[in-house]
Structures are given as C-alpha cells and as structure tokens.
Amino acid sequence: MGHTNVRVTDEQRARFDADGAVLIPKAIDPSWIDPLLAVAERELAEPSRWVTDSNPGQATDRLFTTRYLWPTDETIRSFALSSGIGAIVADLLGSASARLYFDHTLVKEPGTTAPTPWHQDIPYWPFLGRQIASAWVALTPATVNESSLEFVRGSHRWDAYYAPESFTDSSIEWASDFEGERVPDIDTARCDYDIIGFDVEPGDAIVFSSWILHGAPGNSGDRRRVAVSTRWLGDDAVWSPHPGSDPTVTQADVSVEPGHYPADDRRFPLAKMS
Numbered sequence: 500m501g502h503t504n505v506r507v508t509d510e511q512r513a514r515f516d517a518d519g520a521v522l523i524p525k526a527i528d529p530s531w532i533d534p535l536l537a538v539a540e541r542e543l544a545e546p547s548r549w550v551t552d553s554n555p556g557q558a559t560d561r562l563f564t565t566r567y568l569w570p571t572d573e574t575i576r577s578f579a580l581s582s583g584i585g586a587i588v589a590d591l592l593g594s595a596s597a598r599l600y601f602d603h604t605l606v607k608e609p610g611t612t613a614p615t616p617w618h619q620d621i622p623y624w625p626f627l628g629r630q631i632a633s634a635w636v637a638l639t640p641a642t643v644n645e646s647s648l649e650f651v652r653g654s655h656r657w658d659a660y661y662a663p664e665s666f667t668d669s670s671i672e673w674a675s676d677f678e679g680e681r682v683p684d685i686d687t688a689r690c691d692y693d694i695i696g697f698d699v700e701p702g703d704a705i706v707f708s709s710w711i712l713h714g715a716p717g718n719s720g721d722r723r724r725v726a727v728s729t730r731w732l733g734d735d736a737v738w739s740p741h742p743g744s745d746p747t748v749t750q751a752d753v754s755v756e757p758g759h760y761p762a763d764d765r766r767f768p769l770a771k772m773s
C-alpha cells in the first residue's frame with residue numbers, strides 16, 4: 500500500500516487557514532481503501548476496547564465508532580504513519596512534523612436518524628495548541644445531505660472552548676466533570692452561521708482544525724458510510740490533560756509533563772514526511 504503523491508497547494512493552505520477546514524481530493528493511495536474497510540468490518544463484528552455504539556448489533560440506524568487501534572492494528576498503524584496523510588496535515592498546519600494522537604473509524608449505517616452533534620474536538624483531547632488537526636478520510640462516498648461533514652466556517656478562530664458532546668444518546672461518563680459552556684444550538688439557527696460542507700468520494704480527505712465547530716447529519720441514504728479520521732499534533736502542541744479529556748491516553752501512559760511538547764515517540768509517533 501503506497502505513499503500518496505498528492506501535494507498541498509497554496510490555495511488549499513489558504514483555505515485551511517481562513518476557513519479551518521479544506522477538502523483534499525484523492526488524498527490517499529486507493530490501495531488503502533479495502534484494507535481500511537476490512538478493519539471497520541472486523542470492528543463491527545468484534546468491537547475492541549474504545550467503542551461508542553448507538554445501536555449495537557443493528558444494520559440500520561447506528562453510529563458506531565472505534566478508536567485508538569494503531570497500537571495493535573498493523574493496517575491502521577501503517578496507514579496513519581506511512582500513507583502520507585500525516586505529511587498533508589503537517590503541511591496545512593505549517594508544521595515541520597506531525598505526531599499521531601489517535602485514529603478513529605466512524606461508521607454510519609443507512610437510516611441513522613441522529614446527527615453527529617456539533618462539537619469542537621480540542622476540548623475532548625488532553626492537548627492545547629493551534630497546530631492540532633484531523634484528517635477525516637472517506638472510505639465510501641458521502642454527500643453533505645446524507646452523511647458527510649459540515650463546519651462552521653472560521654469558528655476555529657472564535658477563541659471558544661466548548662464542553663464535549665456525546666455522539667450517542669447517553670452522556671459521556673468521562674466528560675461529566677468538564678466545566679465549560681455548551682455548544683450553541685446551531686441546527687435551530689443555521690442561517691445565523693456560515694456553514695460549509697463537502698461531498699466526498701473514497702480516498703478524499705477533509706482536513707480540519709481541532710478548534711472548528713463541526714458535525715454531520717444522520718445517514719438518510721441507503722448505504723453504509725465509513726470514514727477513518729486520524730488526529731495530529733503539530734509543533735506547537737502541548738500536553739494538557741484536564742478533567743473530561745478522553746481517557747485513552749492519560750498522564751500514566753506518557754513520558755511528558757503537562758505544559759510540554761509531547762516528544763514521546765512511543766505514544767505519539769511521528770508520521771513519515773515523504
């Protein structure tokens with residue numbers, strides 16, 4: 500499975516900077532698609548430890564996510580570190596390097612009514628810094644109307660830090676002690692916000708700042724939507740665990756002290772740049 504030969508353009512860099520999100524068409528070599536889809540299939544059949552699932556065992560009306568597979572799954576590890584996706588993110592962030600925080604596979608079965616709620620990523624994560632972003636890579640086609648991502652353009656610059664929202668009906672146990680403002684009710688006042696979205700084909704990446712407000716509709720289509728999102732730390736990232744941050748990686752797991760750059764190659768490995 501190959502390394503991408505896609506190069507970020509000046510226009511894409513400017514878009515990412517101004518809007519907080521940009522579409523990179525055909526960002527990965529197509530040879531990754533089937534192996535990554537096979538990982539999603541396996542996880543649906545035999546979920547591993549870090550899963551959220553709105554409707555276990557069902558083939559419709561279900562948002563299933565599984566994360567942090569890279570330490571144990573060779574396909575995910577080599578995709579994250581050697582496909583070139585990290586280099587694309589580093590380039591957009593204006594960062595010399597990109598360290599992997601985690602991978603996140605997200606499956607939306609047809610007929611999923613619940614949207615992915617509007618949220619920012621950064622409050623879920625034990626990091627601070629502006630050079631932190633995700634690359635959400637589509638493994639199946641998706642239109643904005645059916646199930647692709649939407650963003651509030653420019654909200655990465657609002658200087659806001661909203662409380663984490665649950666992706667399923669239940670509350671997020673580990674985020675209950677987070678103190679912070681709730682995300683505004685964007686859906687009831689959509690015309691007050693500058694909302695952008697991207698239709699995607701398999702292999703396209705949407706790269707977005709960890710500070711931008713984003714969400715996705717349910718899946719009103721008749722096919723499964725699958726994506727894999729990798730989460731990246733650029734040069735200004737600082738380890739910053741806090742009440743309510745995702746428990747996959749905690750202070751006990753890392754060799755970095757709070758307030759420092761996460762130079763921990765074992766927990767936050769560097770992506771190959773070329």
Ligand SMILES: O=C(O)CCC(=O)C(=O)O
Pocket residue numbers: 603605615620633635713714715726728
């Ligand atoms: O795939 C989705 O529906 C949501 C993805 C998302 O919020 C993310 O990757 O941060």
